[in-house]
Amino acid sequence: MSPVLPHGTLPPYPVVLPSAIAGAMPPFPAGCVWLVGAGPGDLGLLTLQAAWALAQAEVVFFDALVNEEVLRLAKGGCEFVFVGKRAGCPSPKQSEITARLIAAAQEGKRVVRLKGGDPYVFGRGAEEAQGLVAAGTPFRVASGVTAGIGGLAAAGIPVTHRDVNQAVTFITAHDASGKLSERLDWAALSAGSPVLVVYMGFRLMREIAARLLAAGRPEDEPCAVVSHASTPRQKVFVTTLGALVEGGGTDGAESPAILVFGRVVALAPVLSPAR
Structure with a gap:
């Protein structure tokens, strides 16, 4: 059977x-x-x-x-x-x-x-x-x-690169109620980790970007939204932190998605694998 x-x-x-x-x-x-x-x-x-x-x-x-x-x-x-x-x-x-x-x-x-x-x-x-x-x-x-490693690799985004970052932080952005977690110290995260990978943050991505900007991350920092990572439906949306606050560069993005903030995103056009 x-x-x-x-x-x-x-x-x-x-x-x-x-x-x-x-x-x-x-x-x-x-x-x-x-x-x-x-x-x-x-x-x-x-x-x-x-x-x-x-x-x-x-x-x-x-x-x-x-x-x-x-x-x-x-x-x-x-x-x-x-x-x-x-x-x-x-x-x-x-x-x-x-x-x-x-x-x-x-x-x-x-x-x-x-x-x-x-x-x-x-x-x-x-x-x-x-x-x-x-x-x-x-x-x-x-x-x-995990999607924060394998899913991003499929999008051409390495979570670490010797010339870019010596640390990476994995985050789930929301609390049990589905709202943006108030337990996260955005200032500490912004200052302490060159690369931030956010799980389950699609609905909150504009708010997350605003928190990171307010915490001191630069407006021109590269970031990406990867929808349906590693599947035939995968789509990669590369933008900047400042644009993401307004939803810029993400038309057509959909959940499930993983977000990544940091200069490793700039490697995506070079390292994007054949599909």
């Missing part, structure tokens, strides 16, 4: 790892939960551990940012459960998701919790892991390529 995918009935991709690699994979016993990173979108950026876990899974709880092509790596008969969270849309509470992971594992199933990017980078993976520990549910983390 082929898996019934949430948005279609595409056939699965069989995962057949060479025996030496398969033998090196950690065991996935019944009643265990794997927190798996699906990467930024490109199927080729999935890790071997992630592919191995999907091939063993009996139920997969997946997020809104997971590329459906990744789901096709699951074995026949796998159950798919959508538990995605999107800003401004009704979505399951985190406590409910964790409870469902625990319940599925207690039924003796091999459970994959599939998250876009990396589970522990602004992905609530650590919260779910804490819940699993409290319930006595065994788990493993299969790290993924």
Whole structure:
């Protein structure tokens, strides 16, 4: 029986790892939960551990940012459960998701919790892991390529360059309510990090740019908005901090998107890879 995918009935991709690699994979016993990173979108950026876990899974709880092509790596008969969270849309509470992971594992199933990017980078993976520990549910983390690195690389933007920056800071801009976080020290971030990478900041990008300007970043600092990073729908919008405050240079940009501020953005026209 082929898996019934949430948005279609595409056939699965069989995962057949060479025996030496398969033998090196950690065991996935019944009643265990794997927190798996699906990467930024490109199927080729999935890790071997992630592919191995999907091939063993009996139920997969997946997020809104997971590329459906990744789901096709699951074995026949796998159950798919959508538990995605999107800003401004009704979505399951985190406590409910964790409870469902625990319940599925207690039924003796091999459970994959599939998250876009990396589970522990602004992905609530650590919260779910804490819940699993409290319930006595065994788990493993299969790290993924985070969008702030792999997604920007696909756009030709390196997060570090020896001639440009010796530090980079990853930020999630909003708090639990979806508003711009008041816990962030914008002055310290502006002064302390030449490159800032902002996750889940698309709706707030003009406000973020205004905060950075007010904190002393120059108006002509290059910045970019990368929509649908590493996928066939990827679009890269390069502008300046001053223009971004007015929304300039971002016509056609859409969520999901990652924002990056700093002189590494100027390398995008040179380093943009062939697609």
